[in-house]
Amino acid sequence: MASNLFRAAPAAAPSSVASPCVSVCKIDAASGWCEGCKRTIDEIAHWARYSDAQKRAVLAALPARHSGTATG
Amino acid sequence: MSTPPEMLPRLHVLERGWLSSNNIVFDDDDGISVVDTGYVTHAEQTVQLIDRLRRGRPLTRIINTHLHSDHVGGNARLAAAAHRWSGASANIIIAPGQAAAVAAWDEDALGYAATGQQCERFAHHDVLRIGATLTLGGAPWEVLAAPGHDPHMVMLFEPHARVLISADALWENGFGAIFGEIEGEPAFAAQRAVLDEIARRAPRVVIPGHGAPFTGVAAALERAYGRLSSLAADPRRNANHIAKVLIKFWLLQVRATTYAELLAHFAGTRYMRLIHARYFSQQPLEALLDRILMELALMGAITRAGERVANRD
Numbered sequence: 001m002a003s004n005l006f007r008a009a010p011a012a013a014p015s016s017v018a019s020p021c022v023s024v025c026k027i028d029a030a031s032g033w034c035e036g037c038k039r040t041i042d043e044i045a046h047w048a049r050y051s052d053a054q055k056r057a058v059l060a061a062l063p064a065r066h067s068g069t070a071t072g
Numbered sequence: 073m074s075t076p077p078e079m080l081p082r083l084h085v086l087e088r089g090w091l092s093s094n095n096i097v098f099d100d101d102d103g104i105s106v107v108d109t110g111y112v113t114h115a116e117q118t119v120q121l122i123d124r125l126r127r128g129r130p131l132t133r134i135i136n137t138h139l140h141s142d143h144v145g146g147n148a149r150l151a152a153a154a155h156r157w158s159g160a161s162a163n164i165i166i167a168p169g170q171a172a173a174v175a176a177w178d179e180d181a182l183g184y185a186a187t188g189q190q191c192e193r194f195a196h197h198d199v200l201r202i203g204a205t206l207t208l209g210g211a212p213w214e215v216l217a218a219p220g221h222d223p224h225m226v227m228l229f230e231p232h233a234r235v236l237i238s239a240d241a242l243w244e245n246g247f248g249a250i251f252g253e254i255e256g257e258p259a260f261a262a263q264r265a266v267l268d269e270i271a272r273r274a275p276r277v278v279i280p281g282h283g284a285p286f287t288g289v290a291a292a293l294e295r296a297y298g299r300l301s302s303l304a305a306d307p308r309r310n311a312n313h314i315a316k317v318l319i320k321f322w323l324l325q326v327r328a329t330t331y332a333e334l335l336a337h338f339a340g341t342r343y344m345r346l347i348h349a350r351y352f353s354q355q356p357l358e359a360l361l362d363r364i365l366m367e368l369a370l371m372g373a374i375t376r377a378g379e380r381v382a383n384r385d
Contacts (some may be wrong), residue, residue: 006309016076016084016286019088019089023088023089023092023114023385024327025088025091025110025117031208041117041120042124043122043369044086048076048084048284050076050085051076
């Protein structure tokens with residue numbers, strides 16, 4: 001909801017898939033995932049170049065990493 | 073659009089959240105350059121990201137659109153990493169106007185003390201010159217003055233592909249807080265002139281300081297003009313917005329705190345005291361912060377349960 005405050009994008013913008021970044025931005029050395037959003041360095045580094053489909057594929061992988069059911 | 077806007081092949085945007093600005097990485101002939109480096113608490117990850125993108129090439133230049141803590145916080149760590157990577161220092165090139173404050177590391181003049189934010193000290197090597205052209209990623213980028221959000225801010229514009237690195241002068245929906253007005257500077261007028269300049273240049277793609285690169289620039293400008301008009305018509309609304317931004321930014325950094333700690337932090341923060349004294353002095357600072365926290369909670373930006381105040385993503 002931070003975007004409501006900082007007004008990054010119109011609330012109804014259909015154009016882009018929102019970044020899952022939650023401003024923690026620290027890689028956990030053991031998992032290789034960001035402690036906040038659970039993306040890998042590659043997934044964060046290339047986010048801006050991904051198509052919406054690629055972004056959605058990354059987002060789909062994150063819940064399992066958050067819940068600890070994914071291992072890599 | 074289903075894919076990001078076509079930009080320039082030798083330009084790469086690292087987009088994260090709101091505590092760190094975007095970092096724009098250029099593939100130069102002799103190495104790589106980075107425009108803006110994010111917040112200090114993210115610097116280790118910023119180094120990891122740049123290391124991944126540089127593919128063994130040296131980092132030769134670090135360029136800053138302005139000196140706010142979310143745009144220069146990775147400078148020191150990236151410069152040190154550049155030296156480790158290639159044995160040569162990266163040149164840090166800052167926006168003009170505050171070189172003496174950077175050299176002396178005057179945290180008051182640089183605004184870190186006034187906003188209650190942190191930044192790691194770095195030494196600059198050069199300053200950008202308004203109207204000059206830099207070669208980044210093999211393309212010419214003109215340095216444009218962009219006062220408003222920050223009196224010393226610059227933007228970078230590539231006239232052939234018509235790509236604008238807008239810093240915090242234009243986002244897809246709005247722009248960075250207009251801090252100068254609370255100090256009595258004519259910053260709304262400055263921001264309006266910057267929007268006019270952007271409109272004249274008519275960029276095809278804007279790479280903002282925060283958020284994804286976007287097209288549809290005319291519509292973004294229209295939203296920005298509308299927001300600017302409403303803020304300028306009611307300076308208390310602008311002051312209230314800045315208070316919210318300061319609190320949200322700090323909570324992004326500390327994640328969770330107590331109300332007592334928050335009160336102590338902002339009682340010692342010059343901008344918050346100024347907002348209180350100039351616009352809301354009929355109530356105690358505590359009442360002002362209480363109201364701002366309630367507004368932030370209502371918009372879903374934070375949570376407050378008794379003494380505990382926490383960021384909400």
